Amino acid sequence: MEVSAVNDVSQAGLASLLADLATGRTEVVDLTTPLSAATPTLELPEPFANLIDFSLEEVSAYNAPGPYWKHHNIHTGEHIGTHVDAPIHWATGQDGKDVAQIDPARLIGPAVVLDMTAEAAADPDFLVDIHHIRAWESEHGPLPEGGWLLVRTGWDERSQDRGLFLNTDDEGRAHSPGLTVECAQWIGEKSPLSGIGVETVGIDAGSAAGQQPPFPAHHYLLGNDKYGLTSLRNLAKLPPVGAALIVAPLPIVGGTGSPARVLALVAA
Numbered sequence: 618m619e620v621s622a623v624n625d626v627s628q629a630g631l632a633s634l635l636a637d638l639a640t641g642r643t644e645v646v647d648l649t650t651p652l653s654a655a656t657p658t659l660e661l662p663e664p665f666a667n668l669i670d671f672s673l674e675e676v677s678a679y680n681a682p683g684p685y686w687k688h689h690n691i692h693t694g695e696h697i698g699t700h701v702d703a704p705i706h707w708a709t710g711q712d713g714k715d716v717a718q719i720d721p722a723r724l725i726g727p728a729v730v731l732d733m734t735a736e737a738a739a740d741p742d743f744l745v746d747i748h749h750i751r752a753w754e755s756e757h758g759p760l761p762e763g764g765w766l767l768v769r770t771g772w773d774e775r776s777q778d779r780g781l782f783l784n785t786d787d788e789g790r791a792h793s794p795g796l797t798v799e800c801a802q803w804i805g806e807k808s809p810l811s812g813i814g815v816e817t818v819g820i821d822a823g824s825a826a827g828q829q830p831p832f833p834a835h836h837y838l839l840g841n842d843k844y845g846l847t848s849l850r851n852l853a854k855l856p857p858v859g860a861a862l863i864v865a866p867l868p869i870v871g872g873t874g875s876p877a878r879v880l881a882l883v884a885a
């Protein structure tokens with residue numbers, strides 16, 4: 618095909634997508650947890666330092682400091698609510714990209730959903746292993762190039778309750794699902810993915826400090842220029858295959874991550 622013909626085909630595809638969005642044949646599903654002072658955030662044990670929670674600080678509200686307008690300062694950690702983990706977040710990725718340097722083309726791609734809801738309901742410390750992904754692939758085909766593996770665990774139902782969401786026991790140990798070391802290493806080093814998305818507070822399991830290496834999802838994904846998405850919700854509205862994911866972090870220069878809006882396009 619000549620270049621102009623290729624351009625016509627691409628233009629037709631984009632026009633078709635926009636028409637489907639306009640008519641509702643393609644639906645936009647918001648996978649983002651609303652961001653507020655109540656958004657549950659990771660609580661690291663002593664002696665580690667924690668990020669601040671998100672908050673709004675009123676600067677004016679149609680009053681003397683700003684009679685015709687309302688605006689706020691926002692105060693937030695980078696890793697709060699639905700957010701992206703960039704490579705420089707982790708020691709293994711410290712020579713990699715900050716959140717502003719991630720190629721935007723890596724942030725839009727096919728999304729597949731691995732439903733581990735039953736397993737996580739039976740065991741809050743459940744870990745996804747390679748064989749779960751292989752079983753999924755035998756049913757749905759190979760993981761997509763440049764795609765995102767979204768791990769559904771039902772944890773989003775807990776997202777409005779800090780105690781249930783973090784699920785920390787009396788000894789301070791968190792119990793939430795994640796990945797085995799072998800699975801994290803395979804995703805980081807061998808898979809064609811751009812990254813993974815989870816419903817929990819971080820991409821690693823609650824028990825991940827005790828894995829070897831500690832926090833293997835962070836270790837292997839961020840060390841291999843793959844990215845993490847956390848605190849997703851509404852994954853139940855996505856098919857196992859066929860959704861398109863749009864991940865939109867703020868381009869914070871030098872940032873190790875950013876709160877993000879995460880949207881999925883789904884055939885209605």
Ligand code: MN
Pocket residue numbers: 696700701702819847874
């Ligand atoms: Mn993070």
